[in-house]
Amino acid sequence: MKLPRRQVLTGAIGVGAGAVAGAGATYAAAHAGTDERPEPDAVPFHGVHQAGVVDAAPKHSTMVSLDVLADDRDGLRELFTTLTARARFLTAGGTPPDPGIAAPPHDSGVLGPDVPPDRLTITVGVGASLFDHRYGLATRKPVRLSPMRTFPNDAPDPAWCHGDVSVQFCAPNADTVIHALRDVARHTRGLAQIRWRMDGFRSPPRPSGTPRNLMGFKDGTSNPDRTDAREMDRRIWLSAGKATGQAAGEPSWTAGGSYQVVRLIRMRLEFWDRISTSEQEKLIGRRRDTGAPLDGSGEFDTPKYAEDPVGSAIPLTSHIRRANPRTAKSDPSLLLRRPYNYDRGVDAVGDLDMGLLFVCYQRDLARQFEAVQTRLVDEPLVDYITPFGGGYFFTLPGVRDAHDTYGRTLLA
Amino acid sequence: MRVRALVGIGAVVLLAACDSTPKARSETTVEVSRAVCGSGWSDPHGGTQVFRVHNVGTNTAEVELVDPATGAVYAEVDGVAPGTTRPMQVRLGRGRYAFKCLPEDTDALTGSTVTVRDGPARGAPAVVPVGEQDLRDAVTTYRAYVTRSFGPLRRDVAALEREVRSGDRAAARRAWLTAHLDYERLGAAYGTFGDLADAIDRLPAGLPDGAHDKDFTGFHRIEYGLWHGESMTALRGPAGRLRTDVGTLVGGFDREQTDPNDLPLRAHEILEATLEFELTGAADQGSGSTLATARANVDGTRAVLSALRPVLTGRYRGLSGADASLDTLAKLLDAQHSGGTWTPVADLSRAERERLDGATGDALERLAPIAALAEVRRTR
Numbered sequence: 001m002k003l004p005r006r007q008v009l010t011g012a013i014g015v016g017a018g019a020v021a022g023a024g025a026t027y028a029a030a031h032a033g034t035d036e037r038p039e040p041d042a043v044p045f046h047g048v049h050q051a052g053v054v055d056a057a058p059k060h061s062t063m064v065s066l067d068v069l070a071d072d073r074d075g076l077r078e079l080f081t082t083l084t085a086r087a088r089f090l091t092a093g094g095t096p097p098d099p100g101i102a103a104p105p106h107d108s109g110v111l112g113p114d115v116p117p118d119r120l121t122i123t124v125g126v127g128a129s130l131f132d133h134r135y136g137l138a139t140r141k142p143v144r145l146s147p148m149r150t151f152p153n154d155a156p157d158p159a160w161c162h163g164d165v166s167v168q169f170c171a172p173n174a175d176t177v178i179h180a181l182r183d184v185a186r187h188t189r190g191l192a193q194i195r196w197r198m199d200g201f202r203s204p205p206r207p208s209g210t211p212r213n214l215m216g217f218k219d220g221t222s223n224p225d226r227t228d229a230r231e232m233d234r235r236i237w238l239s240a241g242k243a244t245g246q247a248a249g250e251p252s253w254t255a256g257g258s259y260q261v262v263r264l265i266r267m268r269l270e271f272w273d274r275i276s277t278s279e280q281e282k283l284i285g286r287r288r289d290t291g292a293p294l295d296g297s298g299e300f301d302t303p304k305y306a307e308d309p310v311g312s313a314i315p316l317t318s319h320i321r322r323a324n325p326r327t328a329k330s331d332p333s334l335l336l337r338r339p340y341n342y343d344r345g346v347d348a349v350g351d352l353d354m355g356l357l358f359v360c361y362q363r364d365l366a367r368q369f370e371a372v373q374t375r376l377v378d379e380p381l382v383d384y385i386t387p388f389g390g391g392y393f394f395t396l397p398g399v400r401d402a403h404d405t406y407g408r409t410l411l412a
Numbered sequence: 413m414r415v416r417a418l419v420g421i422g423a424v425v426l427l428a429a430c431d432s433t434p435k436a437r438s439e440t441t442v443e444v445s446r447a448v449c450g451s452g453w454s455d456p457h458g459g460t461q462v463f464r465v466h467n468v469g470t471n472t473a474e475v476e477l478v479d480p481a482t483g484a485v486y487a488e489v490d491g492v493a494p495g496t497t498r499p500m501q502v503r504l505g506r507g508r509y510a511f512k513c514l515p516e517d518t519d520a521l522t523g524s525t526v527t528v529r530d531g532p533a534r535g536a537p538a539v540v541p542v543g544e545q546d547l548r549d550a551v552t553t554y555r556a557y558v559t560r561s562f563g564p565l566r567r568d569v570a571a572l573e574r575e576v577r578s579g580d581r582a583a584a585r586r587a588w589l590t591a592h593l594d595y596e597r598l599g600a601a602y603g604t605f606g607d608l609a610d611a612i613d614r615l616p617a618g619l620p621d622g623a624h625d626k627d628f629t630g631f632h633r634i635e636y637g638l639w640h641g642e643s644m645t646a647l648r649g650p651a652g653r654l655r656t657d658v659g660t661l662v663g664g665f666d667r668e669q670t671d672p673n674d675l676p677l678r679a680h681e682i683l684e685a686t687l688e689f690e691l692t693g694a695a696d697q698g699s700g701s702t703l704a705t706a707r708a709n710v711d712g713t714r715a716v717l718s719a720l721r722p723v724l725t726g727r728y729r730g731l732s733g734a735d736a737s738l739d740t741l742a743k744l745l746d747a748q749h750s751g752g753t754w755t756p757v758a759d760l761s762r763a764e765r766e767r768l769d770g771a772t773g774d775a776l777e778r779l780a781p782i783a784a785l786a787e788v789r790r791t792r
């Protein structure tokens with residue numbers, strides 16, 4: 001008999017008492033009954049949708065792509081059950097059980113003896129490869145899910161592309177992200193193997209407004225309103241019941257989920273720094289200092305493309321104009337961007353190896369991401385960026401309650 | 413003085429931080445000394461507890477919370493120095509408990525039995541401690557395995573030297589692999605055989621001139637030469653030296669003690685090294701046979717497990733899972749072997765590599781508790 005991993009770590013045979021139950025008291029329980037209760041520090045784990053999609057991105061993240069090693073559907077179910085149990089514990093916080101003399105410590109200790117929730121979110125998605133012959137899921141594939149396409153300006157490195165499962169960890173502190181990653185990797189050992197991983201960070205507003213990316217431009221200014229639930233239902237989340245709108249034909253298990261696109265995009269920052277500000281601004285279509293569109297004065301002013309048909313203020317080839325021409329025809333392609341910066345050292349010629357860990361969400365890959373990316377083909381900005389990795393994933397519906405698990409509706 | 417001042421400031425900050433985090437787990441201070449053990453636990457309740465173990469005596473002591481009926485240990489803190497207080501965290505179920513104190517230089521002392529009548533039905537797992545006696549048979553079994561393996565090892569190392577002297581490179585390469593795997597099956601890891609292990613099986617890492625260093629000896633030295641076009645005559649020296657070193661190892665083994673504590677550690681340490689050096693390919697000096705080495709290491713791990721089996725049965729519920737995991741790993745490795753050759757790590761497909769690494773990781777997680785469970789503990 002092979003014990004499931006959850007039990008392995010405390011796999012000693014109890015003498016006079018049984019094996020430890022569950023994964024330790026929750027943070028809330030451990031802190032109940034005290035007067036000075038701290039402000040809620042946890043992002044709710046249970047819900048119709050997963051966290052880490054439409055909520056504001058905290059400072060730190062890591063995106064890991066996993067390949068599933070499980071032999072069969074039961075093994076896959078065990079992976080999702082384990083992932084759920086760990087995510088539930090880690091996002092709520094609590095005291096990890098002490099294994100006594102029966103096993104090495106249950107927890108890495110990176111966050112101290114009591115694990116604080118620290119507003120951690122864990123977001124799980126599935127890639128097209130999970131729906132191959134291995135787990136008998138071919139007929140359950142979200143209809144719009146496919147392996148990430150290679151676009152004309154891409155230079156894909158197979159080592160950094162695709163994967164069966166994506167797991168995104170986000171938190172205000174890097175140690176919280178790393179602690180969660182180590183915990184999840186340990187508990188899923190043998191069931192899944194990390195294929196690639198990219199750490200992300202977001203900057204504070206400089207000096208105000210939207211945080212800047214590594215090219216010095218505010219990035220995230222023009223995004224659908226994440227606080228508007230109807231807007232999110234219309235553009236981002238797949239809906240339940242009667243197939244509505246453009247998400248028609250999706251299997252019903254997908255309700256509450258969303259298509260996730262991850263693009264790892266290297267920036268050629270040394271080159272970028274050698275061109276003039278006005279050149280940079282024409283490439284993007286916005287002012288570098290304020291983030292205002294080149295025909296406006298404030299960051300949140302709306303560009304008036306209709307008044308500038310030949311692009312004398314905002315070039316027709318600029319990034320923002322290509323990405324979103326703001327016409328009735330382009331409106332259905334709006335998507336929700338949730339990008340991070342990445343930094344992975346130095347390349348072979350001594351240049352900084354940095355860029356964008358681009359993440360976006362939508363109801364329809366072709367209508368939204370691929371339409372935008374197709375408009376961006378050969379935009380002048382491509383000289384300064386190289387997409388080399390990432391993948392398409394389907395962010396699973398939320399875990400409803402304490403009895404639910406990731407992928408329950410998928411594997412039902 | 414300056415250092416102290418800084419430490420002082422740090423401590424204040426830390427305390428302040430702790431204060432803002434309310435604690436609901438109940439805390440109980442218990443006292444231990446040569447005369448009393450666990451006094452102060454007057455209001456027992458189930459659930460997660462922290463005992464603050466305060467040594468009021470004059471001897472450093474190891475303190476355990478045990479089941480008085482079986483001696484099984486729920487939790488322990490060791491090396492509690494006189495005058496110090498150390499936290500012991502444990503989740504208590506309903507049942508009977510006692511503190512057991514093992515002060516240095518004096519006999520163990522068990523405190524009075526305390527009954528927990530509320531809280532969860534079951535608490536943390538308890539393990540009957542393993543004494544030196546328990547491991548003696550295991551060590552004997554393991555040493556017999558090693559001794560049995562010495563015959564083939566000596567024979568195959570001698571054959572390697574013969575083939576090197578004959579100048580037949582292909583034959584020497586085959587003989588090298590056979591002899592090397594004999595050695596790897598012994599289950600040596602992290603300094604088992606002391607300095608001789610270095611002479612016999614070291615890697616060039618850490619030597620100032622790497623693979624060309626004069627102190628680079630043993631199997632990997634010969635491998636480097638055989639697969640890097642060195643002249644066969646140049647390899648006679650290293651092959652002779654290897655035969656001598658193996659002879660010394662075999663001859664001296666009877667006099668070498670095996671620390672009983674080594675054995676439970678080795679349950680996962682052999683494969684920890686396999687993951688670090690063989691599955692990464694770091695150990696490869698040209699033969700591309702690190703998966704063969706990994707396979708031999710699985711056999712070495714199995715030998716350790718079978719020696720420990722009587723100790724683990726009844727203590728480790730995950731044992732059959734560990735066995736099954738090793739079987740899976742062995743099968744995956746065997747699949748990379750055909751017609752006397754092994755796939756070099758670099759030639760594995762990504763999927764094959766992930767399977768192997770994942771299976772090794774799985775085995776390691778399942779083997780690691782053995783080191784904790786079977787560590788020799790004082791019982792009297």
Ligand code: HEM
Binds near residue numbers: 323
């Ligand atoms: C390294 C690569 C990229 C850089 C440096 C970059 C930079 C920017 C900047 C500075 C803005 C203007 C501020 C804002 O509204 O957020 C922007 C907007 C935008 N970008 Fe990108 N971006 C990159 C990749 C992408 C990709 C891969 C996509 C999608 C396929 C994309 C889609 C958009 C969209 C839809 C907008 C908003 C346009 C609008 O509504 O006005 N970007 N980007």
